[in-house]
Amino acid sequence: MRPSGSEKAMKKSYIGLFFLASFAVLAICPWIGVQGISPSVIFDAANDPTGQEARIFWQIRVPRVLLAWCAGATFGVCGMVFQALFRNPLAEPSLLGVSSGAALGAAAVIRLGLAGSASSSPMMAVGAFIGAMLTIAIISGFSRMARSTKDVTLLLAGVAISALFSSLIMVFQYTGGASETYKLLSWTMGGINVVGIEEGARAIPSLLISTALAVFYSTELDLITFGDEIASTRGVELERTKRILFVGMSVAVAIVVANCGPIAFLGLIAPHIARMAAGPRHLRLTMLTAAVGGAALTICDTAARTLWAPADLPVGIIISFLGAPFFLWLLFGSRKV
Amino acid sequence: MIENDNQSPIIGISELTISLGGKKILRDVSFDVGRGEFLCIVGKNGAGKSTLFKCLCGVYKNFEGELRLAGRPTDAMRARERARIVAYVPQSAPPDMPYTAGEFMEMSRYAWRNGWSGSKSSDERAIASAVALAGTGEFSSRRMCDLSGGERQKVMIASAIASESDAILMDEPTTFLDYAHQVETMEMMSRVNRERGVAMLVVTHDVNIAIRMSGRVVAIAGGRVEWSGAPDELREPARLRSIFGVAFEQYFPVLGDAPPLLAPVGF
Numbered sequence: 001m002r003p004s005g006s007e008k009a010m011k012k013s014y015i016g017l018f019f020l021a022s023f024a025v026l027a028i029c030p031w032i033g034v035q036g037i038s039p040s041v042i043f044d045a046a047n048d049p050t051g052q053e054a055r056i057f058w059q060i061r062v063p064r065v066l067l068a069w070c071a072g073a074t075f076g077v078c079g080m081v082f083q084a085l086f087r088n089p090l091a092e093p094s095l096l097g098v099s100s101g102a103a104l105g106a107a108a109v110i111r112l113g114l115a116g117s118a119s120s121s122p123m124m125a126v127g128a129f130i131g132a133m134l135t136i137a138i139i140s141g142f143s144r145m146a147r148s149t150k151d152v153t154l155l156l157a158g159v160a161i162s163a164l165f166s167s168l169i170m171v172f173q174y175t176g177g178a179s180e181t182y183k184l185l186s187w188t189m190g191g192i193n194v195v196g197i198e199e200g201a202r203a204i205p206s207l208l209i210s211t212a213l214a215v216f217y218s219t220e221l222d223l224i225t226f227g228d229e230i231a232s233t234r235g236v237e238l239e240r241t242k243r244i245l246f247v248g249m250s251v252a253v254a255i256v257v258a259n260c261g262p263i264a265f266l267g268l269i270a271p272h273i274a275r276m277a278a279g280p281r282h283l284r285l286t287m288l289t290a291a292v293g294g295a296a297l298t299i300c301d302t303a304a305r306t307l308w309a310p311a312d313l314p315v316g317i318i319i320s321f322l323g324a325p326f327f328l329w330l331l332f333g334s335r336k337v
Numbered sequence: 338m339i340e341n342d343n344q345s346p347i348i349g350i351s352e353l354t355i356s357l358g359g360k361k362i363l364r365d366v367s368f369d370v371g372r373g374e375f376l377c378i379v380g381k382n383g384a385g386k387s388t389l390f391k392c393l394c395g396v397y398k399n400f401e402g403e404l405r406l407a408g409r410p411t412d413a414m415r416a417r418e419r420a421r422i423v424a425y426v427p428q429s430a431p432p433d434m435p436y437t438a439g440e441f442m443e444m445s446r447y448a449w450r451n452g453w454s455g456s457k458s459s460d461e462r463a464i465a466s467a468v469a470l471a472g473t474g475e476f477s478s479r480r481m482c483d484l485s486g487g488e489r490q491k492v493m494i495a496s497a498i499a500s501e502s503d504a505i506l507m508d509e510p511t512t513f514l515d516y517a518h519q520v521e522t523m524e525m526m527s528r529v530n531r532e533r534g535v536a537m538l539v540v541t542h543d544v545n546i547a548i549r550m551s552g553r554v555v556a557i558a559g560g561r562v563e564w565s566g567a568p569d570e571l572r573e574p575a576r577l578r579s580i581f582g583v584a585f586e587q588y589f590p591v592l593g594d595a596p597p598l599l600a601p602v603g604f
Contacts (some may be wrong), residue, residue, distance in 0.1 A: 223444055229394040234446030234500060235420035280435040
């Protein structure tokens with residue numbers, strides 16, 4: 001009935017390794033950077049929070065690593081959920097246009113001068129959420145009109161919407177004032193610039209929302225991959241489950257996009273890597289996808305701020321640079337993932 | 338939970354009408370499937386058979402008219418209750434499923450579980466007996482994407498049996514199978530029907546299968562019920578022509594007294 005004991009044990013140990021590695025990344029990356037940090041800063045937080053090393057460590061590196069990990073994990077889990085809902089291994093927030101919808105919403109907030117001076121504001125998150133929901137509404141409207149949930153149609157609609165929204169964002173960029181334009185430009189390229197632990201913690205809610213929903217609906221996601229008719233006649237409340245998951249993932253994506261900009265490919269890569277080790281069951285897969293996505297974005301962000309230091313590249317550039325070849329390999333290299 | 342009453346037909350369809358994309362796909366379709374009945378639906382491509390199944394499965398809900406399962410209207414029905422009454426078997430299982438057959442069988446018991454409670458002994462018993470009937474034991478630990486089309490189809494049928502529903506809906510279950518698997522599938526269908534009293538509602542293109550297997554045939558053409566009656570009455574040449582849009586001939590076996598086979602003229 002079940003995979004043999006040894007096979008199961010092997011899978012378990014794999015998963016343990018992934019988690020260990022992911023947390024190691026989380027623990028090690030704050031120590032990497034131009035400025036050397038002595039291990040004593042761990043205690044300085046309480047004793048001498050004003051020292052330069054302690055400030056760099058606690059106010060800049062730790063928040064940044066925390067945000068990167070949570071954002072990466074969220075993108076990964078959202079990608080995994082979209083892949084199940086659309087029954088397509090290529091679905092992910094940015095390909096479906098959800099990210100660019102969120103980006104458009106947040107960009108509109110910046111352009112209208114509602115964002116304030118902080119690198120990200122609650123208003124941007126609201127704008128991003130509205131943009132993401134709008135995209136979901138348009139895509140599902142199209143699919144109803146075309147009366148096909150043909151996954152390719154939906155993906156293509158997402159690509160078109162994505163292009164449309166990107167062009168609108170560019171209009172914002174070109175018509176804005178200098179400071180807005182710079183802000184928009186660096187933000188849309190995807191960048192993790194936060195100061196203070198409070199800003200660093202902003203993606204935690206999105207990680208909690210996406211992971212909790214994916215875990216709670218893991219069996220439903222398993223069944224939905226077999227098609228609507230089978231899922232429904234094995235007992236899944238199709239409409240309600242899909243609606244809750246779409247809205248939940250859109251909220252999560254919107255929060256992350258408002259803070260880090262639209263980062264492409266992560267939602268595609270993380271679930272695929274995780275699937276190789278965890279297999280298809282969504283309960284196990286969710287955990288592993290979060291670990292992989294978190295580690296991937298943290299590593300890329302650490303690379304972004306150290307490779308050309310003191311220049312700080314937008315992490316979106318690194319992700320796309322690595323993600324695009326992976327995407328191609330996925331398309332042409334391996335049919336069965 | 339409300340008890341299903343045992344007198345009403347297991348599936349009751351009355352004046353079912355549905356439009357998709359502004360086009361009427363089904364008009365005033367009415368028929369019942371009795372408990373333990375074996376009913377075949379025949380008709381041309383695009384006659385509306387798949388749409389009818391999507392309504393029965395709860396995928397399309399924007400229809401007019403009424404659907405009743407075990408006597409109760411489906412609009413007030415939760416998916417888990419529906420799943421205990423009908424289970425769907427697709428024309429062909431999705432080919433790229435990386436789940437093992439055993440994992441899929443476990444999922445098939447979803448309707449009988451509440452939230453987080455794991456698999457109970459009743460689940461394991463249902464799965465074991467379905468696997469025994471369908472002969473899919475050897476596939477349990479194999480991934481479904483590594484099985485052949487015929488083997489996968491058996492697993493899909495085993496899953497429907499394991500869900501312990503009162504009726505199984507099958508959408509052209511033999512279309513993509515080789516002869517050996519076709520025969521095997523047909524035997525399995527009639528065993529499930531006879532031994533377990535599970536009602537079968539089978540969409541098929543194949544007149545011969547419909548005549549051989551079913552207790553009653555419903556013919557759908559242009560979104561309407563064109564005709565319904567006993568399988569042998571389907572042999573009527575004018576009837577066949579109006580249902581399928583092509584003339585049929587009967588071929589009698591040279592030896593023995595097996596019933597004649599039908600084939601379209603020019604076949």
